[in-house]
Structures are given as structure tokens and as C-alpha cells.
Amino acid sequence: MAELGLDPDEFVAAADGSPEGETDYEEVPPTPVLAVVGRPNVGKSTLVNRLIGRREAVVQDIPGVTRDRIAYDALWNGRRFTLVDTGGWEPDAKGLQAAVAAQAEMAMQTADAVLLVVDASVGATATDQAVARVLRRSEQPVLLAATKVDDDRLVSDTASLWRLGLGEPHPVSGLHGRGSGDLLDAVLEALPETPRDLGLAGPGGPRRVALVGKPNVGKSSLLNRVSGEVRSVVHDVAGTTVDPVDSLVELDGEVWRFVDTAGLRKRVQTASGMEYYASLRTRAAIEAAEVAVVLIDASEPIAEQDQRVISMVEEAGRALVLVFNKWDLVDEDRRIAMKRELERDLVRVQWAERVNVSALTGRSVTKIAPTLRTALESWDKRIPTGRLNGWLADVIAATPPPVRGGKQPKVLFATQAQTRPPTFVLFTSGFLEAGYRRFLERRLREEFGFTGSPVRINVRVREKRSKKS
Structure with missing residues (x-):
């Protein structure tokens, strides 16, 4: 091990349960939920990408791309909240579109606040008015976003949206980001500090x-x-x-x-x-x-x-x-x-x-x-270094590695470098054939389990020291 420039004690400590290479799960408090609803193809997903600051929602220039309730984590001015994108809402939809509309209605019922998105370039349609009637009866705060306001010419047209009875329309461009900061400020004012439904998640996260x-x-x-x-x-x-x-x-x-x-x-x-x-x-x-x-x-x-x-x-x-x-x-x-x-x-x-x-x-x-x-138990499993090397010595004594280039490689030391997935490193004097590595993996599973988890075996070949002249 010294020849490799590695400290064996350091490897033993890591393999015997140090947190090195593992992932810690912090307890994340539940966040309030904002549901984004509206008729198909008004630019909800484009606006969602703008509000969360990254491109996650699938966007394409055809109606009906989003079909489910999609939750995204959002952060603005130090406050976290969950933003739920929904499929286009149609009051008289049938078939697949009816199922999509049902998802949007479910989001409206379970959210802490609702953002209705209306296309400012078209104005309030009969569908927008039907959604507004439903939202006026809801107990949650409702905000109104007028999208596709890409320049000053359309700002004055948003005034007609007051007739939906949902308060002040917020002109915004999901494509260019115009007005998105003001809209996010209004969202934070509407959302409670904690969600109404704390959900099922327990300590440590599911x-x-x-x-x-x-x-x-x-x-x-x-x-x-x-x-x-x-x-x-x-x-x-x-x-x-x-x-x-x-x-x-x-x-x-x-x-x-x-x-x-x-x-x-x-x-x-x-x-x-x-x-x-x-x-x-x-x-x-x-x-x-x-x-x-x-x-x-x-x-x-x-x-x-x-x-x-x-x-x-x-x-x-x-x-x-x-x-x-x-x-x-x-x-x-x-x-x-x-x-x-x-x-x-x-x-x-x-x-x-x-x-x-x-x-x-x-x-x-x-x-x-x-x-x-x-x-998951297998995925998280760690084998102590002493037990691993004792087992490996017995396996190699019974079935040595195949000879390669006239020499038989020796396995000098083994350690489990990490979990998730279980990854083992073998320090050897020569290269181990892929077939022999598969053999070791089979025997490893027979001895220690690892059902349901991939197992990775890496080989580190010790370099020969150059002779001093």
C-alpha cells in the first residue's frame, strides 16, 4: 500500500463506516404549494420555467404538452415554495383532455394559492371566464398572470382582464422574463408560511x-x-x-x-x-x-x-x-x-x-x-474491511486468478470504497480478467447478499518501482 502512495489505515477507517462517499439527507421542512392553471397553450410551462429559474417543464409550440400535475421546487427572496404545473383546463373536455382537466382541478383543490394564466394577446376567452368562476368560489388566494406581454404595446390590453373578478392582472413574459420578479413578489405575499396540508413525509425525507x-x-x-x-x-x-x-x-x-x-x-x-x-x-x-x-x-x-x-x-x-x-x-x-x-x-x-x-x-x-x-438495504450496505479481506483470502486460495502473461496476479488488499451503489476496490500486482471479476462479484453476492443493488468492482494495479541506478 505504501508503494501505491496510499495509507492503509485511512482506507480501513473509510471502509469501516466513515461518512466518506455517502450522502447525508437533511430534513427539509414542507413548503407551501402554488398551482399554475389555465387553458391549453397559454404559456404555463414557459412561465413555470421562468419562475423556477431553470428549464424543467417540457415546452413545445403545440397545445396539450403538459398532461399531469408536475411539482417543482422554487426559491425567491430566500423563501422556498413548491410550484405545480398542470395540464390545460377545459370545462367541457372529453377523453384524455377530461383527465387532464381533472388533474388541474385537483391541483386547485390541494394548493395553498392558485395562479391563473391568461394569454394577454388573445384576452379572456369563455374558458378563462369558466375557470375564473370556479376560482372565485375557492378558499385559496388567487393571482392572475397575463402572459406573452413581451413589450409595452400589450400592457394596456391587460386592463380588460379585471373583469374576471380575480384582482389585478400581472403582465409578464415567460419568454423574456419581463415582470416575473413582480409576479414572484405577489406570489410570496399570497402564500402562507407553512402549507395547509403538511403531507405524509416524515423526518429525513421519503x-x-x-x-x-x-x-x-x-x-x-x-x-x-x-x-x-x-x-x-x-x-x-x-x-x-x-x-x-x-x-x-x-x-x-x-x-x-x-x-x-x-x-x-x-x-x-x-x-x-x-x-x-x-x-x-x-x-x-x-x-x-x-x-x-x-x-x-x-x-x-x-x-x-x-x-x-x-x-x-x-x-x-x-x-x-x-x-x-x-x-x-x-x-x-x-x-x-x-x-x-x-x-x-x-x-x-x-x-x-x-x-x-x-x-x-x-x-x-x-x-x-x-x-x-x-x-435499498443492499444499496446502503457496507462490509467491514477485515471481514471483506478474510473472505477474499479464502476465495482466492480456493480459486486463484488466471495466469496472465506468464505471471499470476496477486490481490494485495481490498476495501469497500463507497456505498450507493456498493463499490469495491482491489489492489493487485497485475490485471484481473473480466471473467474473474464477474466470478468475484457472484461469490460476493453469495456471501453478503446485495439483492436488488448493482455491485461495482474496480481494480488498481500496483505499479512496479523503477530500479535505482
Whole structure:
């Protein structure tokens, strides 16, 4: 170890439980909620991006891009609040748009204040007036934002919006930022210091779970099933979800933060427009999560898309649970075919626990929480250095590394460098073949578990000292 320029005592201390390489979770107090509502394509998501100071909401020049309640953390003048973007509200909507409108109404009912967004270049439409009538009866404070006021010429036109009966209209440009500071000041005045509904989150914050999978596999249906209410819009049109949807869900006596994500159709490099940004946000949701629930349609053959999503979770180093949905559609022939597919296509993630569920009927949904706990326990697990090296010595004595270049490499020392995911570093006298590293990983799992978590093994080869002349 001295030859490597490393202090063995320092490595032992880190591997035996020091906080180095671990993530601390601070207790974040609940924040008040502002719901942003309005008819489709008035620029709500553009305004949301301006108010939160970053581009998170998917924006495209077609109506109906946002379809769910999307929560974002916002900060202004030292005060934090949660901003909820909603789909366009239509009073007489049908089908998918009716579900979108229901999400907007739910946001209005549960928020601490509401921001109604109206397109100043068009003026108050019949739909705007219908929304205003609903909001005038609500108990929450209501603010009125007149968007697309990009220059002085439209400022005078906002005066006509007083007739909506919601007080002073705030002219603002989501595109250029004009008037956004004044609007945020008004938002802080309207919001209470603490939210009306403190929610379910307990001390330390809930564990973060990303729901990922290809389009129309049932992610939103599963989220609605585990939460016991309609949190995400569900429709038989593939790709209904565009933004990641955050929901605090009480499951098996514990609160979890579930994130429903957009289904991934293509690789991010080949996706375009709305699908491109949705793909980026899905990848970001995986990175921000601690455990990913990959949903696979059990009634269909495992597809390349399914394997690509699993690879994304592996690359991100997140804990993994495979949930096979639509089990109510699986017959005996499909079960036999699936067994072959699992052995052929998912052999590299044999360590991931599998649950067969039906989001439609609720079958075995209660089994998801225990598998999440198991995966996260493995993801957080740390093996003491002494125990690790004692085990490794026995394994190597029984099965030494293969000879390479006429010499057999020796493993000098091993330590667990970090958790989340468990990462082990082997200091050796020579290179270890990939096959032998996989062998060590299998034996490591047999001895210590790590069910549901990826395990990384890195090799550091000791450099030979140059002879002094």
C-alpha cells in the first residue's frame, strides 16, 4: 500500500463506516404549494420555467404538452415554495383532455394559492371566464398572470382582464422574463408560511423511487393504484406522460416519493422535440432516484426498449426492482416463453428482485414495498474491511486468478470504497480478467447478499518501482 502512495489505515477507517462517499439527507421542512392553471397553450410551462429559474417543464409550440400535475421546487427572496404545473383546463373536455382537466382541478383543490394564466394577446376567452368562476368560489388566494406581454404595446390590453373578478392582472413574459420578479413578489405575499396540508413525509425525507419503462406499459396506472387516487393521467394512447410526476405515496406503512416518468421510445440521441426533452427528464429522474422500478409488460416479449431502460438504471448505479405488469393477461404458454426470455435477455440482472403484478386489478401490488426495502438495504450496505479481506483470502486460495502473461496476479488488499451503489476496490500486482471479476462479484453476492443493488468492482494495479541506478 505504501508503494501505491496510499495509507492503509485511512482506507480501513473509510471502509469501516466513515461518512466518506455517502450522502447525508437533511430534513427539509414542507413548503407551501402554488398551482399554475389555465387553458391549453397559454404559456404555463414557459412561465413555470421562468419562475423556477431553470428549464424543467417540457415546452413545445403545440397545445396539450403538459398532461399531469408536475411539482417543482422554487426559491425567491430566500423563501422556498413548491410550484405545480398542470395540464390545460377545459370545462367541457372529453377523453384524455377530461383527465387532464381533472388533474388541474385537483391541483386547485390541494394548493395553498392558485395562479391563473391568461394569454394577454388573445384576452379572456369563455374558458378563462369558466375557470375564473370556479376560482372565485375557492378558499385559496388567487393571482392572475397575463402572459406573452413581451413589450409595452400589450400592457394596456391587460386592463380588460379585471373583469374576471380575480384582482389585478400581472403582465409578464415567460419568454423574456419581463415582470416575473413582480409576479414572484405577489406570489410570496399570497402564500402562507407553512402549507395547509403538511403531507405524509416524515423526518429525513421519503426514499425516492423512479417508475420507468417503455410507453404504455402501465406506469401511471401503477402509480394511481399504489397511491389510491388518480395522480397521473391514464389513457390507452401511448406516451400520455411527458414530464416526471412526483407523488408522495404511503405504501405498507411507509412514505415513498414516487416519480412517474415518460416512456422511452428511442435513444436520447435520435429523439426529437418533445420526446427528446422527455427522455432527458426521464434520465434525470433516474439519476435523482435511489431505486428504480422498471415496469415490463408481461403479456408481450421482452423488448430492446426494456433492456435499454434497465441498462440506464445500471449505468446510473441505482437499486433496481423489476415489476412485470399486466399479469392478468398472462396464460400458461406466455409463462413458459417468459422463463426462456428471462434466462436469455435479463441474465445480467439476475440480482434484481422480480414482482408479478396487475395495476388494473391490484394483484400483488403490496409486494412492491418489501422488495424496495430489500433493494435499498443492499444499496446502503457496507462490509467491514477485515471481514471483506478474510473472505477474499479464502476465495482466492480456493480459486486463484488466471495466469496472465506468464505471471499470476496477486490481490494485495481490498476495501469497500463507497456505498450507493456498493463499490469495491482491489489492489493487485497485475490485471484481473473480466471473467474473474464477474466470478468475484457472484461469490460476493453469495456471501453478503446485495439483492436488488448493482455491485461495482474496480481494480488498481500496483505499479512496479523503477530500479535505482
